[in-house]
Amino acid sequence: MHKTFISQNPSVLWFIALLGLFTLAVTVGSEAFGTGLISTSMVKTLGKTLCLCLIAIAMDVVWGYCGILSLGHFAFFGIGGYAIGMWLMYARTEGIVLSSLSGQAIPSTAQEISDAIGNQIFGVVGSSDFPWLWAFADNLFLQLLMVVVVPGLLALVFGWLAFRSRVTGVYLSILTQAMTLALSLWLFQNDSGLRGNNGLSGLQNIPGFEGSSQAAISLAFFLGSALALALGYLLFAWVVSGKMGSVVQGIRDNEARVRFLGYRVEGYKLFIFTLTAVVSGIAGALYYPQAGIINPAELAPIASIYLAVWVAIGGRGRLYGAVIGAAFVSLLSSWFTGGGAPAIDLGFYTILWTDWWLVLLGVSFVCVTLFFPKGIGGLFDYLVRKPS
Amino acid sequence: MNNTLLEVSGVSVSFDGFKAINSLSIQIAEPELRAIIGPNGAGKTTFMDIITGKTKPDEGVVIWGERNISLLGMSEADIANAGIGRKFQKPTVFEAQTVRQNLAMALKNPRGPLAVLLHRKTPGNAARIEAIAEEIGLSDSLPRIAGELSHGQKQWLEIGMLLAQEPRLLLVDEPAAGMTVEEREKTTDILKRAAQTRAVVVVEHDMEFVRRLGCKVTVLHEGSVLAEGSLDHVTSNPTVIEVYLGRGHA
Numbered sequence: 132m133h134k135t136f137i138s139q140n141p142s143v144l145w146f147i148a149l150l151g152l153f154t155l156a157v158t159v160g161s162e163a164f165g166t167g168l169i170s171t172s173m174v175k176t177l178g179k180t181l182c183l184c185l186i187a188i189a190m191d192v193v194w195g196y197c198g199i200l201s202l203g204h205f206a207f208f209g210i211g212g213y214a215i216g217m218w219l220m221y222a223r224t225e226g227i228v229l230s231s232l233s234g235q236a237i238p239s240t241a242q243e244i245s246d247a248i249g250n251q252i253f254g255v256v257g258s259s260d261f262p263w264l265w266a267f268a269d270n271l272f273l274q275l276l277m278v279v280v281v282p283g284l285l286a287l288v289f290g291w292l293a294f295r296s297r298v299t300g301v302y303l304s305i306l307t308q309a310m311t312l313a314l315s316l317w318l319f320q321n322d323s324g325l326r327g328n329n330g331l332s333g334l335q336n337i338p339g340f341e342g343s344s345q346a347a348i349s350l351a352f353f354l355g356s357a358l359a360l361a362l363g364y365l366l367f368a369w370v371v372s373g374k375m376g377s378v379v380q381g382i383r384d385n386e387a388r389v390r391f392l393g394y395r396v397e398g399y400k401l402f403i404f405t406l407t408a409v410v411s412g413i414a415g416a417l418y419y420p421q422a423g424i425i426n427p428a429e430l431a432p433i434a435s436i437y438l439a440v441w442v443a444i445g446g447r448g449r450l451y452g453a454v455i456g457a458a459f460v461s462l463l464s465s466w467f468t469g470g471g472a473p474a475i476d477l478g479f480y481t482i483l484w485t486d487w488w489l490v491l492l493g494v495s496f497v498c499v500t501l502f503f504p505k506g507i508g509g510l511f512d513y514l515v516r517k518p519s
Numbered sequence: 520m521n522n523t524l525l526e527v528s529g530v531s532v533s534f535d536g537f538k539a540i541n542s543l544s545i546q547i548a549e550p551e552l553r554a555i556i557g558p559n560g561a562g563k564t565t566f567m568d569i570i571t572g573k574t575k576p577d578e579g580v581v582i583w584g585e586r587n588i589s590l591l592g593m594s595e596a597d598i599a600n601a602g603i604g605r606k607f608q609k610p611t612v613f614e615a616q617t618v619r620q621n622l623a624m625a626l627k628n629p630r631g632p633l634a635v636l637l638h639r640k641t642p643g644n645a646a647r648i649e650a651i652a653e654e655i656g657l658s659d660s661l662p663r664i665a666g667e668l669s670h671g672q673k674q675w676l677e678i679g680m681l682l683a684q685e686p687r688l689l690l691v692d693e694p695a696a697g698m699t700v701e702e703r704e705k706t707t708d709i710l711k712r713a714a715q716t717r718a719v720v721v722v723e724h725d726m727e728f729v730r731r732l733g734c735k736v737t738v739l740h741e742g743s744v745l746a747e748g749s750l751d752h753v754t755s756n757p758t759v760i761e762v763y764l765g766r767g768h769a
C-alpha cells in the first residue's frame with residue numbers, strides 16, 4: 132500500500148527528505164552538538180516554527196481540503212499547551228518544594244506538601260487550593276492523554292452541534308471565532324483554575340532533566356517537533372489521498388452533491404474537524420515547552436486568523452503550501468517584530484517595522500488573494516508542469 | 520400497478536404562501552421510463568426535491584419499495600442509499616477531480632468514513648468503472664480532469680455517476696439542456712438502456728427529446744398532474760394545449 136501511496140504522492144517523499152536534511156543541518160549546527168553555529172534561542176525558534184507548520188497543515192486539511200474555514204484551531208493548540216503545561220508546572224514545583232522541605236527535622240505530611248505546592252502555583256491568583264482541573268496534573272501519562280482527549284472532545288461536541296445544524300461558510304467561521312474567544316476570556320479569569328492572565332510559566336524547565344542544559348533540551352524538543360511534523364504530514368497526506376480525499380474535496384466543492392451520492396457529509400466533516408483538532412493539540416503541547424510560557428492571549432481570536440493567513444499565503448489545498456506559508460510568514464514576522472528589519476527613514480516619517488509589519492502582512496494577504504490564489508505553493512506548478 | 524416502486528400521493532408544499540406542489544399524486548413502476556413535462560414553475564424540480572429529501576412537504580405521503588417505507592423522515596444520504604439517484608439540471612460533477620475519481624466516489628460501496636478511509640482499489644471496482652465509462656462514452660477520458668470536459672460530456676459523466684450508484688430509481692433533470700443533436704441522441708440511448716432494468720424519471724422541456732424517449736408522459740401544471748399517457752394522447756388534450764403547447768413551446 133505504501134509503495135503506491137508514495138509513488139502517487141511524490142511530494143511526500145520530497146518533503147520528508149528536505150525536512151530530514153534541515154533537521155540534520157540544525158542538529159549539527161546546534162550548541163548541544165558542539166559547533167554552536169546556531170544559537171540555542173534560534174533552535175527554539177526553529178522548533179516552534181515546526182510546531183506552527185504542524186498546525187498549519189491541520190488547518191490546510193480542514194480548510195483547504197474540506198472547505199471548513201475554521202477560525203478557532205488555535206484554541207485546540209492552546210489547550211494542548213495548557214494540558215502539558217499543567218504537568219510541567221506541577222512536577223517542577225513539587226521538586227522545588229520537596230527539596231526545600233527536606234532539610235527540616237520533622238518530615239512534612241502529604242497535606243503540607245500539597246499545600247506548599249498549591250501555594251507556589253496559585254499564590255499569584257490569591258489561592259492555594261488545587262482546582263478540579265488539576266486532578267491529573269501529577270501524572271505525566273494522564274496529562275499527555277489530555278493533550279489529545281480535551282481538544283478532540285471539544286471539537287467533537289462543537290462540530291457535532293454545528294455540522295448537524297448545517298452551519299456552513301461564514302457563519303461557521305464566526306462560531307469558531309466565538310469558541311476561541313470564549314475560551315480565552317474564561318482563561319483570563321483568576322478563578323478559572325489556570326492562573327488567569329498569568330498563564331503557566333517556566334515550562335522550558337523539564338522536570339527530571341534539571342541537570343541538562345537548555346541547549347540540549349531545546350535540541351530534543353526541536354527533534355521531537357520535526358518528528359511530529361513528519362508523522363503529521365504522512366498522516367494527512369494519507370487521509371487526503373485516495374477515496375477519503377475525493378469525498379472530502381467533494382464536500383468542499385459541492386456539499387449537496389456529495390449528500391445525494393449517499394455520503395453523510397456531517398460525519399465526514401466531524402471526522403476531519405476532530406482529527407485536525409487533535410493534531411493541533413499535539414502541536415501546541417510541543418510548542419509551549421519551547422516558548423516557556425502560555426497565557427490566555429495565545430488563544431485570542433486573532434491567532435486563528437493568522438493561521439488562516441499563513442495557509443492562504445502558502446497555498447491551500449496542498450500540504451507543503453501550508454508548511455511554506457507557516458514557516459515563511461512566522462519567521463518573517465519574528466524578524467520584523469524582533470527589530471531585525473532596519474527602519475526606513477523617509478525624512479518626514481520613519482517606518483518602524485514593529486508597527487508596520489502588520490500592514491505589510493495585510494497587504495500581502497490581499498495581494499495573494501487577488502493575484503495568486505494558489506499562494507506560494509502554486510509556484511511549484513510552474514516547476515513541475517505535467518506534459519499534456 | 521402491482522410493481523409500484525415509488526408512490527407519491529396527495530403531496531402539497533408551499534413557499535411563502537405560493538403553492539409549488541398542490542396535492543400531487545404520481546406512481547412510478549419498476550422498470551419504467553417516464554417523462555415529466557410542464558411549463559416553468561409547474562413544480563417539476565420541487566417534485567424531485569421532495570423525493571430526494573431536500574424539501575419537506577407540508578402534507579402527503581411518499582412511499583418507497585416493497586416494504587412501503589416512507590421517505591419523508593429520511594436524510595438525503597439515506598434516501599440516496601435506499602436506491603434513489605438524482606441528476607441535477609446544471610451538470611454538477613466534481614470539476615477538480617478526474618473522471619475516474621468522480622465515478623469511483625459514486626460507485627456503490629460502503630459509505631461510512633472508516634470504510635472510505637481504509638478503502639483500497641480493487642480490480643472489481645476498476646472493472647465496474649470501465650464498464651460505466653464505456654456505457655457513457657467516456658472510456659478515453661477517465662484520467663482527465665472533469666472540469667476540462669465539454670458540457671455534454673459532463674452531463675454524461677453525471678448520468679454515469681448515477682448508474683454507478685446502482686439506484687433503482689433515477690431522477691434526471693433536463694438531461695438534454697444545451698446539447699447538440701447527436702449528443703441528444705446518445706443521451707436518449709443511455710436513458711432507454713438504463714430504463715430496461717430500473718425506473719427512470721426524466722424531467723424535460725424539450726418535446727422532441729420526449730418524443731424520442733417514446734414513453735409514458737406526465738404533464739404537470741401549477742403543482743399537480745394535468746394529464747398522463749402517451750405523448751400523442753397528452754398533446755391532444757385541449758387543456759394541455761392551452762396551458763403549455765399554446766404558449767409556443769412545441
